[in-house]
Amino acid sequence: MHKQLCFITLFLLLLSFNNIAAAQPSPAKYALIPYPTSLTPGYGSFTVTADTKLALPKESRIFEKEAAQLQELLQIGLEKPLTQIKKATANSILLQYDNTITAAEGYSLIVAPQQVTLTAKEPAGMFRAIQTLRQLLPVSIESKQQVPAQLTLPAVQIEDQPAYSWRGMHLDVSRHFFSTDYLRKFIDLLALYKFNKLHLHLTDDQGWRIEIKKYPKLTEAGAWRTFNNQDSICIEKSKENPDFALEEKHIVQKNGKTMYGGFYTQEDMKEVIKYAAARHIEVIPEIDMPGHMMAAIKAYPFLTCDGNTGWGKDFSTPICPCNESTFEFAENVLSEIAALFPSQYIHIGADEVEKTSWAQSAACKELMQQEGLKNVNELQSYFVHRIEKFLESKGKKLIGWDEMLEGGISPTATVMYWRSWVADAPLKAARNGNQVIMTPVNTLYFDALPDKNSLYNVYHFNVVPADLNANEAKSILGAQANIWTEYIPSENRADYMYMPRMTALAEVIWTNKKSYGTYQERLKEHYKRLAALDVHYRVPDLAGFAEESVFTDKATLSIQKPLDNLVIRYTTDGSAPKSSSVTLDKPLEITQPSTIKLAAFTPEGLKGDTYKINYKKQEYATPVQAKATRKGLRSSYFIGYFKTASEMNKATANDTYTVNNVQVPEQASADKFGVQFRGYLEIPETGIYTFYLTCDDGGVLRIANRMVVDNDGLHSAIEKSGQVALSKGLQTFELDFVEGGGGYTLKLKYSKDGSEPLNVPESWLRH
Incomplete structure (x- = not known):
């Protein structure tokens, strides 16, 4: 690089990153996935207009194909390609070769108010830099509709390279x-x-x-x-x-x-x-x-x-x-x-x-x-x-x-x-x-x-x-x-x-x-980009309810939306929600047993998963009286291939063990097997409890002789939830789990009154 250009670049950087320590990266402003190895936020922005030049010096000619790709990307917004020049000037985007970069696919990216500099040693590194630049540009460049006459990039300094080849x-x-x-x-x-x-x-x-x-x-x-x-x-x-x-x-x-x-x-x-x-x-x-x-x-x-x-x-x-x-x-x-x-x-x-x-x-x-x-x-x-x-x-x-x-x-x-x-x-x-x-x-x-x-x-x-x-x-x-x-x-x-x-x-x-945490915030911005790219992504999950819900007097359905722009629609007649179904825009009071189906809709028309919530009215289950209980649960181990949990009832257990928490006994070494857990939960206080059962393959949870979660069948690790009204004291506990081969997952968590799910405490388990 010429000495004069080096001086200009250094000056611009100092101007852009003055007092940089005070700036903090904003997940929305720098919504990059994957996040760079190093990102230093800057002040101000660079605006790409029809007058912006694309600089490709002689030593950077190995990046000609990448330069053409950048031209094509920016042309969507500007309706004509940038003029290409050989020496960087103010209001230019410079593709710079640097043979001192040692990491494969490594690059650096500097966005300053007067100039953008992308630096790499390999064409692959330059291409990765362009993809980072692409994510910093407005989503409108992907949709090719309503594209502004100028494109704004936030000031930033990035040093980046992959962790794995x-x-x-x-x-x-x-x-x-x-x-x-x-x-x-x-x-x-x-x-x-x-x-x-x-x-x-x-x-x-x-x-x-x-x-x-x-x-x-x-x-x-x-x-x-x-x-x-x-x-x-x-x-x-x-x-x-x-x-x-x-x-x-x-x-x-x-x-x-x-x-x-x-x-x-x-x-x-x-x-x-x-x-x-x-x-x-x-x-x-x-x-x-x-x-x-x-x-x-x-x-x-x-x-x-x-x-x-x-x-x-x-x-x-x-x-x-x-x-x-x-x-x-x-x-x-x-x-x-x-x-x-x-x-x-x-x-x-x-x-x-x-x-x-x-x-x-x-x-x-x-x-x-x-x-x-x-x-x-x-x-x-x-x-x-x-x-x-x-x-x-x-x-x-x-x-x-x-x-x-x-x-x-x-x-x-x-x-x-x-x-x-x-x-x-x-x-x-x-x-x-x-x-x-x-x-x-x-x-x-x-x-x-x-x-x-x-x-x-x-x-x-x-x-x-x-x-x-x-x-x-x-x-x-x-x-x-x-x-x-x-x-x-x-x-x-x-x-x-x-x-x-x-x-x-x-x-x-x-x-x-x-x-x-920051990934989740950055991902929210990417849903807009994916929609513009016509990707039928999975709409993120709704929260605030259990699939099997109970109430003693009345309940309130209040949905937690992962994205502000989602519209929740619901039905009560058993049909799947459609874009014309009733909007659930405020908490819904439940006073009678009912079935509600709901789904989220994006502004672009994508429909999320349909959730079916069954509401049942329950009295608090009366605790049982049991003498001289001991810690843990009894777990009966069945070797064999069971498609559903109920099939274990026709088989004879190969062995029985005591476990201190809800986990498959370590002695269970067969590829295909089933386990029946039996005992009590020592409930510390009366209330409505939500249980979350994750199974690969299938599991069925009953508490107080009531079905709480039905997650049965052969499937991958999926969480299902259910509620049960329990009085303080010992409540009967039954969990049947089957593994059809290929590795298993079994997790049980609980919450009360909307608290964060926690593992069921060992101190609750008795037999």
Whole structure:
């Protein structure tokens, strides 16, 4: 930079940031997500007008593409591109190269009243800086409507760099298909929130979505299906929620049948990859093998050990790792994938493999003996090792799900950790020398239904497991969230499921500093931007009520709104609220048993979740008399698969334990089980108590022989609440909990008279 320009810039900075220590960042003024590594607020603002210049010095020519993107962004507001110059002047935006920046994707941004300076070493860093600038600009630049003739930026100084190199989102396009237009929309949102990886799950049992020229049947047949059981469930749900309807653009008539599906030609995918690359996002393909291959096997039955297709005990029949024809097929497919995707990675899944057909295959028994393999887990590792060597010959790195660890893997493979119930998997991978990407099901599976705790849980996710030491922690590349689409059949439903959870993850993996309170305030501003971008985000939760509410004389329904601009509408006739339903704009007095349904509506027309509140009139439950009670609860442990809590009543308990709090006994080690808790609550004072039961999978709570919370069935961790009127003293307590496999969550909290929910005290528990 010229000395004169350096002096001018320094002077402007001193002018802008005079007495900077007195200024405090405003969540609304600097509503940035993810929040920068360092932000120093300034005084005043910079106004972009038609006279503002875009400065791109000779040494900054590596940023030409990013400069064009900034031009396009600003042109929306100004209706014509900024004049580009080579030397910065007053009223200019300078894109500056700085080879002293060491952090990958690092940048700095200075907004002063006379000049804006974006500084980076890499084009990716400059692009991230532009996204920060974009978030500082008015929301109107996104809507392209009613855009002002000038754009104002608040004065600020930012130094920024990512905490992790892998900041990803995953999208399953196999279970339900998504258009290339939607992929571009998804990529735009990834860019806005500084993600740098898009993991596309392109193949599975339900559909093969990428053209392979050597095997045309993969898409001619494998990309299409008649409606399956998941489609049927979605169609049924669409009767109440249109977002569950299968999109008509993916439904065709073929050979007299109604078929669902679609696929990307290689030219389609080249365009998507190019679009993502311009936004410095790497697209990682997943071709799942050796399991989850039914779509391919139906097209080419020779891929199995016995020629049969269908389902085994738990999962679909896999391809056969004991026939050379299988490897020929896999290598031909992966050759086209390697040529198509510039990414250094190819994901092969290698998860949930039904190995029964392998164990019964004479060819597999012969191969296992020949290779000295002791079991079918090692046979899977044999397959993975061969595929990894092949990918290495193509200059690619292999990624697979953490099941790969079971039979042993090479230290050069990258492990994607998802099975949260296998807590030591990241540690085993790190000690084996593998790099690890964190994507645990209990927090980062965004196909799990969100509730009021979802944002909190994602935001407080620790990327590096606590049991890793400093050296082992270096193996953690970062994290991503996964969107599996068995029950996400539409673009609107996909938006709802990942947004705004994606913004919480963005901050975790970029900033890695917890500031949940300010994040929540900043997020309020982002809802406006998301609406302008036509994102059908999940409207934040309403509060101030329990789904099952009780009163002794009368009650008052007073809704707590998370956003001031929401309109609450309700019905009392059992129908779902509509935009024309009665507005609930003041507290509603309840004097009779009734059912109220309510929902929030945004100014843009989005409808939030429908809440059903059942009001019951109750007398205070009379306490029971019990002699010589002891601390804790009795918990009966049942090993087995129970779809509902009531199914335990037909079974015999395997053991019974005493627990001091509401938690699954530590002796419960089975993958599938149930627990019945029995005893009393020693209620300290008479009143109406609200209980909050979070379960994965299902739970039913009864107190004083009254149903309080019904959170039954097999589902992800969801909180439900209910009330009960209790007199002081001992009240009977029954909690049934079932776990259907894959890790569990069980939490019970309570509140009284609107207090913050607290854990049920151990001192209350008696038996």
